[in-house]
Amino acid sequence: MFKKDFNLKFFCSQLHILLKTGLSLTKSLLVLSKQMSSEEDKKLIQEILKDLEKGNSLAESLAKKEEFPPLFTSVIKAGEKTGSLVQVINNLEKYYQNQSDLKNKLHKVCFYPITILTTLIISAVFLMKIIMPIFLELFAEFQGQLPLLTRIFLRLSLIIEEYLFLILLVFLTLILSLIYLFLSQKENGILEKIIFKVPILGRLYQYLILTKIASYLAIFLKSGMKLLPALKLLENIIASHQYKLFINNTILAVSKGGSLTESFADKDLIPDTFYYLLLSGEETVQMETMLERSGDYYYQKLKLGSERLLQYLEPFLITLTAVFVALLAAAVITPMFQLYLII
Known part of the structure; x- marks a missing residue:
């Protein structure tokens, strides 16, 4: 079976909406994991959450997953450093x-x-x-x-x-x-x-x-x-x-x-x-x-x-x-x- 590509547009869209409401990053990802229709996608978000709980940044957690390309993780990393993560995800x-x-x-x-x-x-x-x-x-x-x-x-x-x-x-x-x-x-x-x-x-x-x-x-x-x-x-x-x-x-x-x-x-x-x-x-x-x-x-x-x-x-x-x-x-x-x- 071929593996379906992860929907980065949906990920960014939903995460941006959740973060703009004032939810924390971990809470937003938890809600997002429940919105995923695929079990594989749910598991992916849950693994990212576990990595965040260990003290890693979002960019570091995403970089470990092949679903997120270098462009994506590099921009997230820059956004975390400058405190503009919400705007970066919107971009x-x-x-x-x-x-x-x-x-x-x-x-x-x-x-x-x-x-x-x-x-x-x-x-x-x-x-x-x-x-x-x-x-x-x-x-x-x-x-x-x-x-x-x-x-x-x-x-x-x-x-x-x-x-x-x-x-x-x-x-x-x-x-x-x-x-x-x-x-x-x-x-x-x-x-x-x-x-x-x-x-x-x-x-x-x-x-x-x-x-x-x-x-x-x-x-x-x-x-x-x-x-x-x-x-x-x-x-x-x-x-x-x-x-x-x-x-x-x-x-x-x-x-x-x-x-x-x-x-x-x-x-x-x-x-x-x-x-x-x-x-x-x-x-x-x-x-x-x-x-x-x-x-x-x-x-x-x-x-x-x-x-x-x-x-x-x-x-x-x-x-x-x-x-x-x-x-x-x-x-x-x-x-x-x-x-x-x-x-």
């Missing part, structure tokens, strides 16, 4: 809500074309491997001449059948290559370079990374974390190879006394809007607020961009499906009429 709740919305949106963009194409392939295989051979036998029996379109589909069916092993091998090689590129993304960034060159997809991918960078830094700094530790944590959790190198260079520059905006003056990786919002935050001493606004701005651009992409894909795939189904229908129906005339 985390908003972050995980945005992540959940974004994940659902991206899944929808990916799921729709995959579903359409899979349906097309299954339909084509069914018609070409089951329906078509029946007509082929009937026409052979009555010595009829199959229509051109039907012959094309039959020929295509025979080619697929003859080279099925080779086609599957090429397809499997392609899938394994993509998996390798994905797994080695942090080391070489080859897949990322390919994605960046794809017109619409590359721009959306950049929006995704910028959203994460701005949102992460805003959460870290609002929790009371200093800039340098925040950048080091950001470097560890960001998935992009190019931006990881960029953040590493930023860490080196900031550690030598440079400002964040000086390091972010890279037009290839940091758009002007992001840079000037950051510059405004530095000048007005509102860096956390401006980072939060940057995160919201690029989140909205990513959301709108993915919706627009889906709007483009829908008519294209519907047209493709309609044309394909029409051709298949013609390839099946036409010989039926001819067979009727022969009989």
Whole structure:
């Protein structure tokens, strides 16, 4: 059985509400454990409670559980140090809500074309491997001449059948290559370079990374974390190879006394809007607020961009499906009429 992911958004939401009512941390966690629907989740909260009773901090207790990522525990730790735990948990709740919305949106963009194409392939295989051979036998029996379109589909069916092993091998090689590129993304960034060159997809991918960078830094700094530790944590959790190198260079520059905006003056990786919002935050001493606004701005651009992409894909795939189904229908129906005339 697969283990269900722990709902961090629900955890933050409920804990924030309970703490805001004035309940102590241990009392809040006790109430929260009773609200959990899963026995595993109840046990998890109870184990955290036991750890707190031993004198450990919340961050230390959470760090022992794999359900809580380093980002989560680091922000909680900073919040405990600065006495802003309630606000930090609220910030985390908003972050995980945005992540959940974004994940659902991206899944929808990916799921729709995959579903359409899979349906097309299954339909084509069914018609070409089951329906078509029946007509082929009937026409052979009555010595009829199959229509051109039907012959094309039959020929295509025979080619697929003859080279099925080779086609599957090429397809499997392609899938394994993509998996390798994905797994080695942090080391070489080859897949990322390919994605960046794809017109619409590359721009959306950049929006995704910028959203994460701005949102992460805003959460870290609002929790009371200093800039340098925040950048080091950001470097560890960001998935992009190019931006990881960029953040590493930023860490080196900031550690030598440079400002964040000086390091972010890279037009290839940091758009002007992001840079000037950051510059405004530095000048007005509102860096956390401006980072939060940057995160919201690029989140909205990513959301709108993915919706627009889906709007483009829908008519294209519907047209493709309609044309394909029409051709298949013609390839099946036409010989039926001819067979009727022969009989």
